[in-house]
Amino acid sequence: MSNKLERFDITIVGGGPAGLFASFYSGMRSMKTKLIEASPMLGGKLNSYPDKMIWDVGGMPPVQAKQLVKQLIEQAKTFDPVIVLNQQIQGIERTKEGDFLIKSSTGEQHLTQTILLSIGYGAKNVVKLDLKDADKYENTNLHYTVKNIKYYQGKRVLISGGGDSAVDFANALSDVAKEVMIVHRRHEFKGHEQNVEKMLSSRIQIKRPFALKHLIGDERKIHSVEIDQITNKGIFLNKNERVQVDAVIVNHGMKADIGQIRHWGLHTDERHILVNNKLETGIDGIYAAGDSAKFANKINLLAGAFTDAAVAVNHAKTYLKPEAAMDIFISSHNPVFDQKNKMIEKAVK
Template sequence: MTNTLELYDLTIVGGGPAGLFATFYSGMRDMKTKLIEAQAYLGGRLNSYPKKMIWDVGGLLPTRADQLIESLVAQAETFQPTIVLNQQIEQLERCPDGHLIVTSHTGERHYTRTLLLSVGYGVIKFSKLDLADVEKYEVTNLHYSVTDLEQFRQKRVLISGGGNSAVDWANELEPIAKAVTVVHRRDQFAGHEKSVKKMNQSTIKIKTPYIIRKVNGTQTHIQTAEITKLNEDGESLDTTENLPVDAIIVNHGLQSDLGQLKQWGLEMDERHILVNDKLETTIDGVYAAGDTAKFSNKINLLAGAFTDAAVAVNHAKTYIKPEAKNDIFISSHNAIFTEKNRALGVPEEDL
């Protein structure tokens, strides 16, 4: 256990997209920055679907999630922040001088003027298929996330779920798998309209309102799935089908746990920290951004996470230094990048 009470201007807890962009942007604001991540790697939830194509980042053509992580990490390192991995923050206290100390599960303490929480939904667990004795198939052909599309090539794939992940994976797998069937307990899908439309116009077989009632197979592999239709009250009818399958993908959502943060006195709902339009929490000097933060007019896209990060950092800057500007020039007019542009070979007349 070490004591790291070197004072930082901003400490960011959570190394997903919001936290990574906040790390970069705080460097633009000339703030001494530390990023702390509970996992052994950065990227947050993007690591759950590394091969998935990301379409909704402004100015960026469709990019695989793992490639986007690589770019975000490289950008975050621009101003040489301190990055700490494998530490889950648990405790918060305020010093007599007004500064903050956060303590991780290892006992390590971090001293900071301001704090930004970008922890997503905290510790994430996939909602499992609620059937007896299916855990044994999780090492073979029962999946809760997809890391390699090729493993499903020419396979009969059954997807259970109706949100963005279920719809997106169905569309991604349609040209790869031998057959794709989607079952959803409701008639309407909650995925983005364009993605749902694409799915409806494809060869994907859609069964609604249906659920998986039973799976059958060997000791190691699922071979068939019994699906049953539901009535308007969500009760099973006698209408059942037995589908031969090579793989099942379950996208029933995520269960989140913000852990000790719930004991800090923050204003929260079930899985969000409530903030105002400055991304301020109810604790002075503490901000939240990304999936963690909830406020009116929230944009639940990666673009929104980046905007959250910048807004929070700007207000953390003026919290420390009230006379500072609440915003800064765009990078093309920002003197902080002059030397970096020279290093990239930009002609002097274009600096």
């Protein structure tokens, strides 16, 4: 069957920021590229918080996540890669010619010489609130992410959590909501220092170390919550406080699982693919980039995901063609853009 399939130089599994940039960069390296994404849309975890402002992309002013996704997709399509959506990868095998045959959940197969895994943390599920009736309110005013900031206009909002997302959402809502309270079970917040400092100096009410204890509402909505101070061992101190709320946002992290990939013979731990400084996974011809890749001195920023993608693609290129240069002309001097630059300049005039 494999000799009837169209053969690609590189197949990128995962359409988040790392995978999208790899699709663009592999085009710069004149590689025949396919991108496979398990969900119906590209963008990865950026789609979980479309209205959130992204500050850490070099040379770009703050941009909403949904706008960044749009721009990344446009950039990824520069060299016309084949893009496949709604296909979860189930397994791979080597062909007798040395290529990889990728098998998807739909039964479709893909033939490629190299693979770049940019799967984030794999299958991700939010850590749900373990309180009575929590699931009942998920369709009304109990939320696990913020998809539309305007929804919270004039509302009393309580946020439970202390990581980056909880801190970012608190800051984003402080000028929109009527009241914002953040409840965290530890003394220290885990968000980026500057964002934490901004939150602490704002009008946001901070309750720590506190945790949600009870949800109080009717058959449809939460009207108030009971919070209580908590010890470092998770024991409530029975100093119960009732807080009136219009919405509750829970950010207690994600349960991640890289799934079947851990059985492919790669170097892995529970959440990551372990790679070396060439982004190699332990199987020749397979690389990893972005959140899925773990290595020394990892930079856990979008800038790091883009760098991972370029490094992995460069090594995939030299794996296919050892005589190829390890890197390429910077984009402003790369001849592959000559015609495109002329078209842009003409449109500007």
